[in-house]
Amino acid sequence: xxxxxxxxxxxxxxxxxxxxxxxxxxxxxxxxxxxxxxxxxxxxxxxxxxxxxxxxxxxxxxxxxxxxxxxxxxxxxxxxxxxxxxxxxxxxxxxxxxxxxxxxxxxxxxxxxx
Amino acid sequence: xxxxxxxxxxxxxxxxxxxxxxxxxxxxxxxxxxxxxxxxxxxxxxxxxxxxxxxxxxxxxxxxxxxxxxxxxxxxxxxxxxxxxxxxxxxxxxxxxxxxxxxxxxxxxxxxxxx
Numbered sequence: 001x002x003x004x005x006x007x008x009x010x011x012x013x014x015x016x017x018x019x020x021x022x023x024x025x026x027x028x029x030x031x032x033x034x035x036x037x038x039x040x041x042x043x044x045x046x047x048x049x050x051x052x053x054x055x056x057x058x059x060x061x062x063x064x065x066x067x068x069x070x071x072x073x074x075x076x077x078x079x080x081x082x083x084x085x086x087x088x089x090x091x092x093x094x095x096x097x098x099x100x101x102x103x104x105x106x107x108x109x110x111x112x113x114x
Numbered sequence: 115x116x117x118x119x120x121x122x123x124x125x126x127x128x129x130x131x132x133x134x135x136x137x138x139x140x141x142x143x144x145x146x147x148x149x150x151x152x153x154x155x156x157x158x159x160x161x162x163x164x165x166x167x168x169x170x171x172x173x174x175x176x177x178x179x180x181x182x183x184x185x186x187x188x189x190x191x192x193x194x195x196x197x198x199x200x201x202x203x204x205x206x207x208x209x210x211x212x213x214x215x216x217x218x219x220x221x222x223x224x225x226x227x228x229x
Contacts, residue, residue: 004157033215042204042219043158056216090157094215103215105150105157 003027004093004106012112013081021076021109025093031055032074033103034066035090043090049074078111086113116141116207120220128228133177133192135223137205140186147188148206148217149179158204164188166210175199200227 003026013019025032031050035043045058049068063079072093078085088110094103121136139145146165150158162173169181175198179190188205202224206217 031215033217035217035219040222042206042221043217045216045218048216056212092158092215092217102160102163103217105159107155107157 004091004104006089006091006106006109008109009107010110010112012114015081015083015113017081018077018079019081019111021078021089021091021111023074023076023091023093023106025072025074025091026104029093029095029104030072031094032068032072033092033094034074034076035092036060036085037088037090037108038084039087046076081113083113086111116145116209116218118147118205118207118218118220120203120205120223122223123221124224124226126226126228127195129197130194133190133195133199133225135190135203135205135225137179137188137190137220138186139188139205139207141207141209143209143211144183146208146210147179147181148208149173149177149188149190150204150206150219152202152204152222154201161190161203195225195227197227197229200225 005024033048034046037043047057048055052068065077067075088108090108091106092103117140148163149161162171164181172178205220
């Protein structure tokens with residue numbers, strides 16, 4: 001139990017639709033990162049939010065966007081869904097405190113695009 | 115740019131045998147390195163991390179890893195495999211200049227433990 005909660009756990013969408021995934025970070029953590037894990041692959045960094053602002057982005061197109069709220073929870077939005085967007089989406093929360101680096105991952109949201 | 119390469123997408127060991135999972139990294143700066151474990155339909159759990167202190171790092175469940183700069187490696191070992199160790203293992207690297215935990219993961223190694 002990491003204290004990081006993601007919802008929903010599973011989701012099926014149709015190609016072209018839009019989806020919003022949610023993440024509640026661990027208490028006291030002000031940084032949230034999102035990762036996409038395709039089947040049989042390692043997680044790929046999508047982007048990170050720190051104090052409600054984007055703080056780094058991986059190699060993902062603009063149709064992947066996000067938000068972080070004052071309570072540090074976060075949303076990942078994906079527009080114009082494609083079949084290749086089918087994956088496990090992981091959220092990780094952490095706190096920026098000197099060299100402290102540990103992140104805690106949620107259980108993930110399994111997105112299937114049909 | 116940072117990346118990791120995990121050699122061997124599948125590793126099988128007998129129960130009680132040595133576990134060795136290989137990870138080599140590439141980084142333009144001295145990196146932070148991590149090993150995570152993932153059980154089916156679960157998120158990622160941190161096994162251990164190297165953050166420029168001791169080069170031999172001990173983690174949970176009897177795992178350890180050694181940072182070898184000359185070999186750009188961070189291999190994961192466990193002296194005696196247990197059935198419960200069967201899972202997917204991921205090596206990851208991050209840039210210490212970014213304290214926000216932006217990880218770059220390898221493609222993973224699936225560990226099977228044979229009774």
